[in-house]
Amino acid sequence: MTFLALDVGNTRLKWAQYDSPQPGAKLLGHGAVFLENIDRLADEDWRDLPAPTHMLGCIVAGEAIRRRVEEQMEMWDFTPHWAVSSAAEAGMTNGYDHPTRLGADRWVAMIGAHARMLKQSPTPRPMVVVMVGTAVTVEAIDASGKFLGGLILPGHGIMLRALESGTAGLRVPTGDVCEFPTNTSDALTSGGTYAIAGAVERMVQHVRQHCGAEPVCMMTGGAGWKMAPSMSVQFELVDTLIFDGLLEIAQERLGTVWDV
Template sequence: MHDLALILELDVGNTAIKWRRLNGAVILDSGRIANELEGLKELVGAGVCLVRVASVAFAEREAELRALLVGAKVKYEFAVSQAECAGVKNGYDDVSRMGVDRWLAMLAAYNSCRDACVIIDAGTALTIDAVGKDGQHHGGYILPGAGLALRALEQSTGRVRFGIAESADTGLGKNTDACVHNGKWLGLVGAVKLALYEAEKQIGRHYKVLVTGGDGMNVKQLAGEYAESWHYSRDLVLDGLALALAKA
């Protein structure tokens, strides 16, 4: 394939960077690297003509990323949250306060189904957003994700100590390890179920549920029959980049 169309898309979080390369609209390859910018140099230098970026990283890390892209002499575009784009109308009064990852996931989700939908992104944070059939964003929730919940317990309690979980479960625990790890999943799944109940008051009972994020599949699986119709999409945030950065 011709390298002149090679595009690199980045989803830069606070714990990892997801990437994928495209030739036009065709995905060539993808991956995930630790949140170290050194790992991006080879990707950026491999014939890429454009880099699209979604970043929720700290300001210092984002400045380092911009410097890397400038140094590589490659064209780049950073997505930002908008008042309206691709049929979706932002529900925030101050759209600059919305994390761009949530915005991009909403754009991708709504444009994939063109119907009322709830977007669940289970990553470092658990975010849940509701979009009506007309594309109006009705609001959402931001909660600590699984890893943050564990760190909060570890750092804020003197005697709650636990190891690494062997599997994802929501059953009653019979030792501290199981109580903590099963409890973190219980909290996430329970929050999602209640969020859907609240969302129905705004967008009605007929809607799609789209799940993404590193812990998204665990949340879907643990919700059991309740989540049979949910759709898991690994790259919703990256899928929204082209929509947000499309030229009018």
């Protein structure tokens, strides 16, 4: 009973195959491709992959991309399933005004982070969960597993492109992060990095005050490593939060949504 997990973002598709659809399953293989290369998955990355018996994915890239991904899986005998936000799932409660409108990637990453925290801490703790990708999200979760709300802000690339398009003369290479930038490249890179770090720090303050306890902070996403040296709050960098969340959801769905 092998399990294929997919994380389809705005830039890349990441996949991982496990020996079973449950937390702690053994990783059999993994990879990533840019969205423009999706149509080669069946002939390249997935050509020699053992046929999965179950699949669950998380996608934010839109309906057209989803159809292209499903076309690449037609060589296997299973029905594709996709995670969607709901009022509650896998130990989490969704406090969004309209729960189904919460981005699936945010919801799945929070489920993965919450489960990871429960495994690590003898006492449940509030959390701040950060995803650093094309966009940046900063989520607040209380100790009971309720999603309190979150921030969305542009990622590094969007910030730089917005400045380049709206400000004459700003066509400069990416610079370094430093405390006192003395050139435009460093000023742009430092400004974007500290904007993200500041949003995380502010959310940590909010959660600490609201919950009366120090939150656990976890960060994920393709650009998470860029933020690590500039963070002033303690955090754990976890590349697999979305895959972890998909495994938690898969375990809960076995015997209900899926035929096993």
